Amino acid sequence: MTARAREALAEADVVIGYKTYIKLIEDLLEEHQYVEGTGMRKEVERAARAVELAEQGYQVAVVSSGDPGIYGMAGVVLEVLHNRQDTQGIQVEVVPGVSAANAAAAVAGAPLMHDTAYISLSDLLTPRELIAKRVELAAQGDFVIALYNPKSKGRPDFINQVRELLLKHRKPETPVAVVRNAGREGESLVLSTLAAFTQEEIDMFTTVIIGNSQSYVRNGHLITPRGYQL
Numbered sequence: 001m002t003a004r005a006r007e008a009l010a011e012a013d014v015v016i017g018y019k020t021y022i023k024l025i026e027d028l029l030e031e032h033q034y035v036e037g038t039g040m041r042k043e044v045e046r047a048a049r050a051v052e053l054a055e056q057g058y059q060v061a062v063v064s065s066g067d068p069g070i071y072g073m074a075g076v077v078l079e080v081l082h083n084r085q086d087t088q089g090i091q092v093e094v095v096p097g098v099s100a101a102n103a104a105a106a107v108a109g110a111p112l113m114h115d116t117a118y119i120s121l122s123d124l125l126t127p128r129e130l131i132a133k134r135v136e137l138a139a140q141g142d143f144v145i146a147l148y149n150p151k152s153k154g155r156p157d158f159i160n161q162v163r164e165l166l167l168k169h170r171k172p173e174t175p176v177a178v179v180r181n182a183g184r185e186g187e188s189l190v191l192s193t194l195a196a197f198t199q200e201e202i203d204m205f206t207t208v209i210i211g212n213s214q215s216y217v218r219n220g221h222l223i224t225p226r227g228y229q230l
Contacts (some may be wrong), residue, residue: 005096010030011059014033014060015033015061015063018063018064021064021065051077051084071118103182103183106182108191109220112144114144114224115143115212116144116146118146121158135162136165136166144209144210147162147207147210150204150208151206159198166210167194174215175192175193175194175217176193176208194210
């Protein structure tokens with residue numbers, strides 16, 4: 001969490017978010033603040049509620065995990081706001097945070113030192129066919145690839161399909177970092193390979209970083225060279 005995010009949270013009259021994320025910040029909330037936590041797939045409802053309360057004059061903090069502009073709530077809040085009438089008086093500040101890829105990269109070493117593609121494997125809002133196309137094109141372009149939402153109970157095998165797509169364009173020994181709970185209690189790191197990484201424990205609290213053709217592991221660190229002459 002950035003310093004500005006903590007400040008914005010403290011300044012808020014109302015705090016709205018996914019109940020799991022609200023739980024993560026319980027120790028930062030004040031007794032005078034009104035808090036609304038809702039379940040999954042309620043993003044539009046949360047955004048609409050935030051705008052409604054802002055119209056009433058409250059200072060509202062809509063919380064996301066990681067960075068609100070990377071698979072977070074910033075986009076849907078702005079879309080809901082701009083689709084309503086007479087909301088010109090509402091001021092929106094998008095407060096940057098530390099995205100899962102950045103947090104996981106710091107645990108693993110320096111894997112994001114060159115061009116990187118962020119790809120979510122969640123098919124709730126994006127068809128699997130399009131996700132697979134993006135994965136393959138990123139592999140062809142030799143991007144480092146950070147996989148968000150890599151595995152869930154509803155799609156336990158999709159990550160294996162993604163691995164097969166990647167193996168068409170990348171060597172089996174390509175280094176892969178599997179990071180769970182980056183920056184949180186229970187943080188863990190496994191350094192694996194493209195051929196073997198799906199054998200590790202992977203869930204929705206995991207970020208998977210797949211190196212490019214130049215990435216390597218040295219002394220427990222996954223490193224992607226930028227191209228400096230050493």
